[in-house]
Amino acid sequence: MPFTLESLKTLDDKLSNRFIKLDPQGYFLIYLDREAGLICAKHFTNVIDDRGVALDPETGKPLPCQGGVTRTHTQIFTGRTAKELCIEIFEKMDPCPISCLDHAAYLGREFVRAEMALISGDEYVQD
Template sequence: MNGIEKLEAEENEKMEFDEKGFFVITVKDEIIVEHYLNVQKEGDLEVETGKLNKVITGESAKAICDTIVREGLVSRLDHAAYLGRELQKAEIALKNDFDYEQCESIEL
């Protein structure tokens, strides 16, 4: 393609933790996103997870993504991309009364 590099898409094999924390996404009457901080023990390289920091609710994947970015809750681009995919699935599930489970495909 005239000097333009063409790349074959491939998934990352290794997940890396986001220093800003992680998210648990559920769908009930709205999308509920819980943000948890990563808490590292003093002198320990192992990450202890699980301190609830914020809860974001809404019906729009875009509005929730915008809130996450505005609040500075992600530091990694791959994490932000993952959240965008998951939140879009959650919005589809909410609008179509489908079951939603984080990290799983939606059965259409």
């Protein structure tokens, strides 16, 4: 059965809504610095409770999925390409700020999407 762009988009949207186990090492907010030509990833720590909910390590309160909380990042990683950014995080950091393979795969996908948006000039919104 041939795939269409519409069917692939539907599949991708469906997969984006699945349950994801959170990484106890933290999370990243990815954005573009177009002026500098960089993909940027701010790393934030979190605590995962016994229900799998991410908590702010300073307040112990649940972290919302979107907006509402201003937090301080632990580090900013940058790269001109997805590969360069992955090397900065996965190969140069000791210890690595990622402990789950599914989180690493997600970041790789997002960094490629960000790189494509940087090159094309399209808007980038993290999934």
